Every structure is written in C-alpha cells, then in structure tokens.
Amino acid sequence: MTVTIRTLVGASLVLALTGAASAETTITVATVNNGDMIRMQRLMPDFNAKHPDIKVNWVTLEENVLRQRVTTDIASKGGQYDVLTIGNYEVPIWAKQNWLLPLDNLGADYNQADLMPQVATALTVDGKLYAAPFYAESSMLMYRTDLFEKAGLKMPENPDWDFILQAASKITDKAAGVYGICLRGKAGWGENMAFLSAMNNTMGGAWFDKGWKAQFDGPEWKKTLSTYLELMNKYGPPGASSNGFNENLALFQTGKCGMWIDATVAASFISDPKESKVADKVGFAPTPTRAGGSNHGNWLWSWNLAIPASSKKADAAKTFVAWATSPDYLKLVAEKDGIANVPPGTRVSLYQNPEYLKVAPFAKMTLTAIQSANTAHPSEKEVPYTGGQFVAIPEFQAIGTAVGQQFSAALAGKATADQALAAAQALTTREMTRAGYPK
Amino acid sequence: MAREATKGRKAVTTLVAWGIGLVIFFPILWTVLTSFKTEVEAVNPHPSFLFFDWTFENYRTVNERSDYFVHFANSSAIALGSTLLGLIIAIPAAWSMAFVPGKRTKDLLMWMLSTKMMPAVGVLVPIYMLARDSGLLDTRTGLIIVLTLVNLPIIVWMLYTYFKEIPGEILEAARMDGATLSSEILYVLTPMAVPGIASTLLLNIILAWNESFWTLNLTAANAAPLTAFIASYSSPEGLFYAKLSAASTMAIAPILILGWFSQKQLVRGLTFGAVK
Numbered sequence: 001m002t003v004t005i006r007t008l009v010g011a012s013l014v015l016a017l018t019g020a021a022s023a024e025t026t027i028t029v030a031t032v033n034n035g036d037m038i039r040m041q042r043l044m045p046d047f048n049a050k051h052p053d054i055k056v057n058w059v060t061l062e063e064n065v066l067r068q069r070v071t072t073d074i075a076s077k078g079g080q081y082d083v084l085t086i087g088n089y090e091v092p093i094w095a096k097q098n099w100l101l102p103l104d105n106l107g108a109d110y111n112q113a114d115l116m117p118q119v120a121t122a123l124t125v126d127g128k129l130y131a132a133p134f135y136a137e138s139s140m141l142m143y144r145t146d147l148f149e150k151a152g153l154k155m156p157e158n159p160d161w162d163f164i165l166q167a168a169s170k171i172t173d174k175a176a177g178v179y180g181i182c183l184r185g186k187a188g189w190g191e192n193m194a195f196l197s198a199m200n201n202t203m204g205g206a207w208f209d210k211g212w213k214a215q216f217d218g219p220e221w222k223k224t225l226s227t228y229l230e231l232m233n234k235y236g237p238p239g240a241s242s243n244g245f246n247e248n249l250a251l252f253q254t255g256k257c258g259m260w261i262d263a264t265v266a267a268s269f270i271s272d273p274k275e276s277k278v279a280d281k282v283g284f285a286p287t288p289t290r291a292g293g294s295n296h297g298n299w300l301w302s303w304n305l306a307i308p309a310s311s312k313k314a315d316a317a318k319t320f321v322a323w324a325t326s327p328d329y330l331k332l333v334a335e336k337d338g339i340a341n342v343p344p345g346t347r348v349s350l351y352q353n354p355e356y357l358k359v360a361p362f363a364k365m366t367l368t369a370i371q372s373a374n375t376a377h378p379s380e381k382e383v384p385y386t387g388g389q390f391v392a393i394p395e396f397q398a399i400g401t402a403v404g405q406q407f408s409a410a411l412a413g414k415a416t417a418d419q420a421l422a423a424a425q426a427l428t429t430r431e432m433t434r435a436g437y438p439k
Numbered sequence: 440m441a442r443e444a445t446k447g448r449k450a451v452t453t454l455v456a457w458g459i460g461l462v463i464f465f466p467i468l469w470t471v472l473t474s475f476k477t478e479v480e481a482v483n484p485h486p487s488f489l490f491f492d493w494t495f496e497n498y499r500t501v502n503e504r505s506d507y508f509v510h511f512a513n514s515s516a517i518a519l520g521s522t523l524l525g526l527i528i529a530i531p532a533a534w535s536m537a538f539v540p541g542k543r544t545k546d547l548l549m550w551m552l553s554t555k556m557m558p559a560v561g562v563l564v565p566i567y568m569l570a571r572d573s574g575l576l577d578t579r580t581g582l583i584i585v586l587t588l589v590n591l592p593i594i595v596w597m598l599y600t601y602f603k604e605i606p607g608e609i610l611e612a613a614r615m616d617g618a619t620l621s622s623e624i625l626y627v628l629t630p631m632a633v634p635g636i637a638s639t640l641l642l643n644i645i646l647a648w649n650e651s652f653w654t655l656n657l658t659a660a661n662a663a664p665l666t667a668f669i670a671s672y673s674s675p676e677g678l679f680y681a682k683l684s685a686a687s688t689m690a691i692a693p694i695l696i697l698g699w700f701s702q703k704q705l706v707r708g709l710t711f712g713a714v715k
Contacts, residue, residue, distance in 0.1 A: 028660050033674040038504065057660035060505075060671035065655060072656065076564060078571045080659040190675075239484070246678055250482035265676055275479070 025316045026055040027082035030070055032063050034303065036135050036343045037085065039333065040324055046332055047323050054316045070308070074099045077310040082317040086131065088122040088302045088375075089190075092386075093394050095130040101307045101314055102128040106322040114327065114347050119302050122375050122386075131304035132325040136345030137265040138369035139198055139299035139389070140362075141285040144278060147171045147178065147258045155283060160291045161202075161227050164259065168235035171258035180235030182257035183228065186244040187408035189400025194389040195261065196407060197400075198297030200224040202289040206379035207391050207428075212437040216403075216425035223290075225407065225417045232411055241412040253277060261287055263301065264369055265344065267362030284365040286372070295380055298388035300373040302345065345370055395435050402427050467691070474498070474684035481680040497685035505668060507689060514664035514690075516579050517654065518647040521586035522594075522640055528587070529594040530636070534624055536595075537602035538610060548599065551592040559589075559652045570657055577659045585657060586647050593646070594639055601635030602628070637704050641697070648694045665690035 031037045041058055048056075059081070061069060066085070073080045074094070086094070094100050106112065112120075112129070119136045123129055141159060148155060151170040156163060168180030184192045197207065205220025215221060232240050235258075237251055245262060249269055252260045253276040260266070273279040287296040305321045307314055323329060330350060333342045340359040342350060344366060350356055351367045360366075378388045385391045390400065403424040410420035432438060473481050475493045480486070501507070536544050566585065567576070575581030605628065613627040629636065651666040658667060669690050672683040698705070 030659070033671055033677075033679065035677050041504070059659050059663065059667070061655070061667070062670045062673035063675045065670055069656060072563060072567055076568050076571060078567060078576055080576055237484075245676055246674070247482060250479055250678060251484075253479060254483070263676065269677065 024053055024055055025313055026057060027311075027313050027316050027320060028057045028059060028080060029083040029085075029305075029320065030059045030061065030066055030081045031085040032066055032303070033060050037303075039337065039341065040134075040329075043329075043332060043336060047320065050323070051316075051319055054319060056320060074308045074310055079308075079310045079312050081308055082311040082313050083320055084306050084308055085134070085303055086306055088119070088131075088133075088300065088304065089387075089390050089392060089396075091123045091131045091304060091306060092125050092392055094306075095125040095128075099309055100130045101309055101311070102130055103132055103307070103318065103321065104128065106132065106318065107326070109328065110322055110326050111349075114349050116346055116348055116370060118300060118370055118373050118375065119346060122300060122302065123304060131306035132321050133302045133304050133346040134325055135265070135343035136300070136302035136370060137263045138301075138345075138366070138373045139195075139262060139287045139297055140264050140267070140365050140369045141259060141261050141287055142252065142267060142270060143167075143259045143283050143285065144171075144255075144257070144281050145283045146278075146281040148283070155285050157285075159285055159288045160293070161288050162291055164288050165227070165231060168231055168259065172235045177256055179237045179251075179257055181231050181259045181261075182237055182243065182248045182251050183232060183240070183261060184244055184248065185232065185236075185240040185408055185411045186242050186247075187401065187404035188244075189390060189397050189404060191244050191404060192408055192411075193400045193404040194299070194301075196224060196228060196404075197387075197391070198287065198299045198389040199228065201297045201378055201380075201388070202287065202293060202295050203227075204290065204293065204295065204380050206381045206383045208383060208385060208432075208437075210382055210384055212384060212432055214425050214428035214432065216421045216428065221421060221424075222417070225410065225421060228407075229410060229417055241408045263299075264362070264366040267366065268340070268344070268360070271360075271362060284362050286365070286369065296369070296372055298373045298375060298378040300370065300375050300388045395431060395437075399428055399431050402431070467695075470684045471688050473681055474688045476681050476684075478678035478681045481684070482678060497681045498689070500682055501672070501685050501689065505671065505686075507668065510663060510665045510668040510690075511693070513579060513658075513662055514648055514666075515693075517582045517586060517662075517664055518644045520579065520583035521590065521647045522643040524583060524587045525591050525594045525643060526636065526640065529591060529598050529639075530629070531624060532595050533598035533602050534628060536599050537605075538607050548596065551595060555592050563656060566653075567657070576657060577661050577663075579662045582654060582657055582662055582664075585653050586650060589650070589653065590643050590646055594643055597639045597642070598632070598635065601632050601639075604635075605631050634704065634707055637701075638707065641701050641705050645694055645698065 037060070044056060067090075070081060070084050070086070072078070091100070115133060116136060119133045120129065123131045123133060143155060148167070148171070151167070153167050153170060164181065170180075171178065172180035184195045186192055200206070200221055203220045203224045205218060205224060206215050209215060237243070237256060243251070245266070248257065248260055248262060249266055251257050252270055255278050267282075267284060270276045270282050271279050287299065289296055305324060307317045307321065311317050325346065327347065327349065330342045330347065338359070339353070339356050342356065344350070351363060357363050373388055375386050375388045378386065385393060390396055406415065406420040406423045406427075409415045410417055415423070472488070474497055475495070476491055477494055477496070480491050536548065570576045570581050570585075575584070609631070610623055610627055613623050618627065648665075654664050654666045655670060658664070669683070669686050672679055672686045
C-alpha cells in the first residue's frame with residue numbers, strides 16, 4: 001500500500017516539476033541529424049541572447065522516425081512540436097491538408113525576395129510560403145580529375161550518358177580497387193529511386209502520363225534501367241545494391257570511385273581535406289543527360305523549417321524560424337565557422353558573394369544545378385504531377401519504395417531488367433488504381 | 440573408452456556453445472569496436488577487426504552534443520517505475536490465478552497474452568490521444584503507465600508459473616494460523632518466490648530499458664530516454680556509423696553491466712520450475 005502511495009506521490013512530483021519548467025515560452029524543434037542542423041544547435045547562444053524569453057528544446061530523430069512522430073502528432077493535434085524539419089516533398093502535401101501554418105511576415109530584415117526562386121516555389125502553395133528553406137540541394141556529377149587525366153579524358157561541359165559509359169570503362173581498375181562510377185543502389189523512394197527517377201527524366205521519361213497511367217512499360221524507363229545496370233554491373237563497386245548516399249560518400253572519399261552522381265551537398269564533404277583523401281582532385285559537372293537532351297533530372301531537395309498548425313506557441317516558433325533562415329544567420333555561420341560552411345542553396349545573395357565563390361569550388365555548379373531544376377515540369381512529357389526526383393503525391397513514399405525494391409533486386413542480379421520493369425508497372429498500376437488516380 | 444567419449448562430447452558441446460554464444464554476441468562486440476573507429480574507417484568495405492587507429496573522438500562528440508545523463512535518468516525512471524508498478528499489480532493477480540483459480544482463469548491468462556499479439560502501432564493513435572488529453576505526452580509518468588500495461592501480461596505469466604510451483608498447503612497452513620490475505624502474500628508467498636520475482640524484475644527492467652516503439656513515440660524533449668538518444672545519431676546525409684555506435688554503446692552499457700552481475704539470478708529464475 002505504502003509503495004503505491006509513494007509511486008503516486010512520485011508521479012505527481014514529476015508532473016509538478018514539468019509544469020513548473022514552462023513559465024517562459026519553451027518551444028520544441030524537431031530535426032534530423034545533419035551537419036548543418038547540428039551546427040545550428042551549437043549556435044543557439046546567439047538566439048538566446050537575442051530572444052531571452054524563448055527557450056528552445058531540441059528533438060533530433062532519424063529521418064523516418066521523425067516523419068512518423070511528426071505525422072502522428074499533427075494528425076492527432078498533439079501539439080508536441082512547434083518547429084518541424086521537413087523536406088520539400090512533404091511541404092505541399094501537408095500544406096494542402098492544413099497541417100502547416102503559412103509563414104508570412106518573417107520580419108523586415110528577412111528579405112524573402114532573396115530566397116532561391118526554385119526552392120521557394122516548391123514550398124509555396126496558393127501563393128503562400130509554408131516552410132522556410134534551411135538548406136537546399138540539386139544533383140550533379142562529381143568526378144576525379146586525376147583519374148580523368150590519366151585516362152586521357154576531358155569532361156565535356158554537358159556530358160551525356162554515352163560519355164559516362166565510355167569514361168567509366170576507361171577509369172575502372174578493379175585490381176587497384178578503383179571503380180568507374182558509384183551510384184545509389186539501396187532500395188527506397190529517397191534512395192535509389194531519387195537517382196533513377198531523375199535519370200529517367202533525363203532520358204525523356206516520366207512516372208505517369210496525363211491520365212496517371214504508369215510508364216514502366218515505355219522505352220524511356222527501359223533505357224534508364226538498362227543503362228544504369230550496365231554502368232553498375234560493369235564498372236560499379238561490389239555490393240552496390242545496398243549503397244546509399246553515405247556508403248557512396250565513403251567510397252568516393254577513400255578514392256574508390258571515378259565518378260559519382262548524387263546530391264550537390266556531397267560536394268562540400270568530398271572537398272573537405274579533413275574528411276576526404278581526394279579533396280584536391282575533384283571536379284564537378286552537370287548531371288548527365290541523353291545525347292542531345294537538355295533535361296538534367298530536375299532533382300531538387302530542401303530541408304525546411306515549418307510550423308505545424310497544432311503548435312500552441314506559433315509566434316515564438318516563427319521568431320525562431322526567421323532567425324534560423326535569415327540572411328543574418330548565414331553571416332553568423334560565416335563568422336563562427338567560416339563562410340564555406342554556410343548552409344547552401346537557399347539564398348541567391350550567397351552565390352554573388354565573391355568570398356564564398358573563392359572558398360567553395362563547387363558553388364557555381366551547385367547554383368547552376370539548382371537553377372536548372374524545374375519542379376513544376378519535371379518531365380519533358382506533359383505530366384499531371386510536380387516534383388523531380390520524386391512525384392509529389394502522398395502515395396509516392398510507398399510506391400517509390402516498392403519500385404525501388406524491384407530495381408535494387410535487378411541490380412543484385414535477382415531479377416532481369418525486364419522482370420523488374422514488369423513488376424514495377426504491375427504494382428504501380430495496382431496501387432494507383434486502389435488510390436483512385438487513373439481517370 | 441566410455442569416459443573418453445564423454446570427454447570428447449563435452450569438448451564438442453562446449454565448443455558449439457561458445458560458437459553460438461559468440462555469434463549472438465558478435466553484433467554487440469562489433470558495435471563497441473566501431474565506436475572506436477573513425478567515420479571513414481567505420482564504413483570501410485574491408486574492415487579490420489582490431490588493427491585500426493583507435494580513437495575516443497566519437498565519445499567526445501557524443502558527450503559534447505547531447506546530455507547523456509538526462510536520457511539515462513529518464514530510462515532508469517521509466518524502466519524501474521514501470522517494473523515496480525507492474526509487480527505491485529501482478530503479484531496479487533498471479534496469486535489469485537495460481538491458488539484460487541476460477542473456471543475462466545485459463546481463458547483469462549490466454550486473453551492477457553493475446554494482447555501481446557497485436558502490433559503496437561495498431562493502438563498508437565488511440566493511446567497517443569489518451570496521453571494528449573490527460574497531459575501525459577512527453578512525461579515519465581505517461582511512459583511508466585504505458586510500459587506497465589505493455590509488460591503486464593509477461594509479468595503475470597512469469598509470476599503465475601513460479602507461484603504454481605509453490606505448494607498451496609503452505610499458504611493454507613499460514614491461513615490456519617490466522618494470517619490475513621495481505622500478510623499471507625507479503626510474509627509467506629513473497630519470500631518463497633523471491634528468485635522468481637527477482638528474475639521477473641530483472642527481465643522486465645531489461646525489456647522496459649530496450650523498449651523503443653512507445654518510448655520514441657510518446658516522448659519529445661522532456662521524457663526522452665536512451666532510445667531517443669540513440670535515434671538522434673542517425674543521419675540521412677553524412678557519415679554516422681561510428682558516432683551512432685558510440686551512442687549505442689553508452690546506452691546499452693548500464694543494462695549490460697546489470698545483466699552481467701545478475702546473470703546467475705536471471706538464469707536460475709528463467710529455468711526455475713518444472714514446466715519450462
């Protein structure tokens with residue numbers, strides 16, 4: 001009996017303590033563990049000095065756990081989070097469900113016009129901005145200048161896939177542990193399907209036609225998958241079907257890849273001499289396209305800060321969002337950690353800053369890549385969706401991952417390209433029909 | 440001859456047992472080893488087992504970036520709290536089922552167990568809303584209640600099987616001597632069932648310590664235990680295996696040490712009784 005009473009007393013004490021702590025405005029920021037986010041947490045003393053009345057709690061979670069946690073909380077109006085870190089895939093979908101608060105009036109010195117237009121467009125619904133970009137990326141081709149020189153190759157200004165095949169074959173030296181090309185193979189809508197969806201865009205293909213009919217039975221996907229498999233089977237590293245961004249990053253940094261096509265943010269990692277053995281031997285080029293093509297995949301990803309409609313402290317949350325994505329924040333990072341570490345891709349003015357261009361050799365190509373990403377028209381064909389390396393519909397996470405598993409199996413040699421395409425076509429058609437799309 | 444054969448067989452059994460033990464333990468060992476590697480070494484496709492540059496850098500980074508002791512305190516409170524609360528409820532329940540079984544006791548036990556068969560995510564939204572409305576989201580109290588309920592069937596079942604081994608006549612004798620119900624449970628039954636209760640306690644602390652679904656889903660900043668601490672070290676862009684391993688090692692160390700010291704008690708409790 002006494003034990004029960006003690007437990008109850010203990011429990012109410014805990015409650016009382018948690019209650020007492022919320023006298024000032026405390027906001028909770030949910031985020032993912034990325035270098036730029038961790039840096040923001042370190043720079044919090046600046047925010048605390050400017051806004052002593054707002055206390056910020058951080059919840060850092062794995063990307064998929066974060067998505068699940070945040071969706072549960074928003075859908076049930078739990079109000080646990082005041083600021084969310086979400087991708088540009090979620091922003092328009094969640095905004096249309098009235099899950100996010102529009103971000104107008106971020107302050108006089110916010111300079112909204114300076115936001116990268118391509119990035120801001122992807123976060124705007126009905127003319128209102130629903131999330132503030134924290135950093136943004138597109139895709140590009142990163143390659144080893146020393147290996148290219150040794151093989152007598154010169155990177156064209158606008159490489160096509162035929163050149164990539166040819167270059168990969170010349171660079172590959174499996175005995176020395178050097179592979180011509182490293183690409184994502186791990187199954188997932190944000191993993192191998194990000195790369196393959198963008199590659200399919202460059203081949204002139206699309207996920208769906210105007211009537212939401214899946215396109216895996218068309219010639220473009222066939223060309224995409226066969227080129228990808230040829231590249232990876234002949235010139236890729238072993239076990240590529242389990243490689244994602246991080247695995248390829250490690251391979252490239254340790255000198256095992258001749259070329260790597262992936263997110264532009266990788267450029268700063270491979271150019272960092274503290275982390276990368278090949279830091280002084282990397283070159284950058286646009287994402288390859290088909291011979292004579294001009295579509296570079298339209299890959300565009302941004303990590304953004306948004307305020308859920310369930311937040312009870314929206315004003316304090318807005319103050320924080322404005323601080324973290326303002327031009328002043330970029331200045332703060334430049335002062336404390338050096339200008340090369342400023343979060344990339346969100347503000348036009350950064351790319352006009354000669355100091356930045358000097359220390360970041362990848363800046364120009366990053367800018368070109370982001371500027372050429374057209375998320376409103378990802379495919380050359382007329383399509384009913386927006387996006388780029390993804391299709392901006394809620395069903396895409398599940399379908400994209402299921403298709404990714406088929407293609408990953410084809411890479412691992414468990415299925416042929418034709419089998420994988422047929423399976424992708426069947427499962428996409430089934431899921432889309434179930435969701436009521438094809439008209 | 441016969442003696443030699445037994446010896447040989449013994450050696451083989453020992454070897455096989457060690458082999459299986461090592462296979463089971465290997466992932467933990469690998470995590471610990473990885474925590475001393477650099478990030479680039481951690482993803483090396485041709486990893487070296489012991490001959491790499493040992494570094495404490497990951498532990499330093501993890502300690503700088505997050506407050507281990509806050510998470511540790513939360514984990515301890517939740518694991519201990521839910522286990523004790525569970526025992527307080529389960530001991531009388533198991534007593535009644537073991538010594539005064541009714542017509543439906545077996546069904547009741549099966550029904551309790553069946554609640555474990557439902558995937559937890561199936562009741563996530565209702566429980567989340569209950570926690571929200573009672574102000575228990577992101578509190579230790581909320582997690583203690585939920586984890587007590589989650590582990591209660593296992594506690595009751597374990598205690599029930601231990602109690603079944605105790606002759607009912609002893610309790611009867613106590614009653615004849617005029618013991619009340621509560622003193623019968625407290626002074627006669629409990630001391631006899633100590634090994635069983637101890638192993639139930641230990642196993643449930645371990646289960647509650649390692650529980651990740653509810654602890655991740657019902658907490659945010661204040662009550663986040665070590666599971667959230669580990670989850671914060673996975674990164675979508677940037678290498679993280681070494682830091683994640685360091686965080687995992689720090690999170691499992693206390694429970695590993697507890698398990699080490701109490702393994703005798705645990706094994707005894709788990710193998711106690713004729714039904715197992």
